[in-house]
Amino acid sequence: MILDVRNLGVTARDGSPLVSDVSFRLDAGERLSLIGESGSGKSLTSFAITGLLPDGLTATGRVELAGVQVVGAKERALVPLRGRTASTVFQEPLTALDPLMRLGAQVAEPLRRHLGLRGAALRDAVHTALEEVRLPDPERIARAYPHEISGGQRQRVAIAAALACRPQLLIADEPTTALDVTVQADILALLDSLVAERGMALLFVSHDLAVVSRMTERALVLRAGRVVEESTIERILTAPADPYTAELVRSARELDSALEVR
Numbered sequence: 667m668i669l670d671v672r673n674l675g676v677t678a679r680d681g682s683p684l685v686s687d688v689s690f691r692l693d694a695g696e697r698l699s700l701i702g703e704s705g706s707g708k709s710l711t712s713f714a715i716t717g718l719l720p721d722g723l724t725a726t727g728r729v730e731l732a733g734v735q736v737v738g739a740k741e742r743a744l745v746p747l748r749g750r751t752a753s754t755v756f757q758e759p760l761t762a763l764d765p766l767m768r769l770g771a772q773v774a775e776p777l778r779r780h781l782g783l784r785g786a787a788l789r790d791a792v793h794t795a796l797e798e799v800r801l802p803d804p805e806r807i808a809r810a811y812p813h814e815i816s817g818g819q820r821q822r823v824a825i826a827a828a829l830a831c832r833p834q835l836l837i838a839d840e841p842t843t844a845l846d847v848t849v850q851a852d853i854l855a856l857l858d859s860l861v862a863e864r865g866m867a868l869l870f871v872s873h874d875l876a877v878v879s880r881m882t883e884r885a886l887v888l889r890a891g892r893v894v895e896e897s898t899i900e901r902i903l904t905a906p907a908d909p910y911t912a913e914l915v916r917s918a919r920e921l922d923s924a925l926e927v928r
């Protein structure tokens with residue numbers, strides 16, 4: 667098992683609960699989505715897995731990542747896991763990328779830190795990482811700054827950096843929400859094939875049922891920081907057990923049919 671989350675809680679500075687009693691497991695190579703409306707606790711749950719909660723928030727319960735208990739761990743114990751055991755791809759690639767640093771140097775950073783690569787070996791590994799996310803002209807991209815390439819290309823670079831050290835778990839937090847729809851489909855296809863080729867586990871965070879059904883077969887539905895349902899996507903779409911899930915499905919279908927009549 668790569669990830670075992672048991673009774674995870676996240677509390678705010680004033681003690682109010684933001685996430686409560688969330689439990690799930692992921693085996694090596696397994697995929698799961700976290701779905702729910704805005705504010706339901708999807709991102710906080712995914713941040714807690716690598717110990718990256720925003721300042722002032724506290725996690726309780728257990729998160730075992732490749733056997734390491736993350737909740738309460740010292741930062742020193744978590745740094746070797748991030749980018750190596752588990753990596754996160756965020757909604758907005760600019761949060762992961764430094765605007766003032768050449769893209770090649772940013773992809774190089776995890777390769778240097780975790781794998782100790784230097785010189786020509788490092789350059790080759792950066793080139794390979796950029797090629798693997800199907801970026802044309804990796805040499806040019808490596809020399810460019812984030813603002814010099816498109817949003818879709820930036821997300822590809824962020825994915826290259828996240829996957830450069832071959833993590834066992836990829837956490838994708840709304841990875842296509844900030845992108846144009848046409849680019850969205852390409853990025854989803856890329857993630858899907860990389861996860862499959864490398865046998866990675868995937869935790870896919872999204873509010874969009876259409877996107878989720880493209881990426882995973884199972885989902886955990888969150889509402890107000892609690893799990894309301896864990897089921898196959900098929901079951902969620904056809905026979906949602908919880909009234910809230912039914913509502914999510916209904917509004918997704920409404921959106922769909924609104925598009926069809928145009």
Ligand SMILES: Nc1ncnc2c1ncn2[C@@H]1O[C@H](COP(=O)(O)OP(=O)(O)OP(=O)(O)O)[C@@H](O)[C@H]1O
Binds near residue numbers: 678704706709720
């Ligand atoms: N740094 C913070 N301090 C206090 N409350 C926070 C903080 N970050 C998030 N929250 C609150 O925690 C709850 C869960 O937030 P979270 O970001 O996990 O939701 P989400 O389901 O990912 O939604 P979205 O898709 O909008 O990001 C929300 O009510 C949010 O306002």
